[in-house]
Amino acid sequence: MVSKDLPDDGHAVVAKGKSPSGKKAAPRDDEIHGPSPNAATNLAIADIALRGGAALVRHTIERAVLGKKYGPRKAAKVIKGRSLKESLLHGALARVALRSVPGAIVVGGVLVAKTLYDRSKAREARRKGEATLNEMGGKGES
Known part of the structure; x- marks a missing residue:
């Protein structure tokens, strides 16, 4: 016998984003968060963004360390060389x-x-x- 509160899949019907206890519901396993519905694409985007950001920070720090003594132009040439x-x-x-x-x-x-x-x-x-x-x-x- 199926209760009137439960749909055919056996889950309670509650307000969107809420669990039966009133707390925020945990995301379902099949939900994908990110710009793409493909999890592998989202992982690639995150990886590229993190590596690109890290490279920018690294170059900025290298230029700052060398720039204290050599000036920004020579520091950039040293890093490039x-x-x-x-x-x-x-x-x-x-x-x-x-x-x-x-x-x-x-x-x-x-x-x-x-x-x-x-x-x-x-x-x-x-x-x-x-x-x-x-x-x-x-x-x-x-």
């Missing part, structure tokens, strides 16, 4: 650091050690760094 090998290495190190606590400890430790080493060899490191950035800036002009 980076090699593919350097970009891939930096991306791989960031992924290792983000995926696990031990990875973050290792990568962070290496960066701290490199910073301390560079500070101990400040004059020579400054000269080498200037030469490298000038070379990268020359590559970024073309």
Whole structure:
């Protein structure tokens, strides 16, 4: 016997967005939220938006860090002049650091050690760094 309150599918009839207890109903499993009815398309859109946003933030921070000493034009040239090998290495190190606590400890430790080493060899490191950035800036002009 079917109650008068229940439709054929067995669910209670209530106001839209409300559960029988009066609380907001949980979304149904077959409802898709996003610009597309296809969940895979929505995931791709979200992924592209997040990666694009992260790239913009990364470039802004890189320019800000380099721009303090070199000015915005030279900073942009240096960033543009980076090699593919350097970009891939930096991306791989960031992924290792983000995926696990031990990875973050290792990568962070290496960066701290490199910073301390560079500070101990400040004059020579400054000269080498200037030469490298000038070379990268020359590559970024073309």
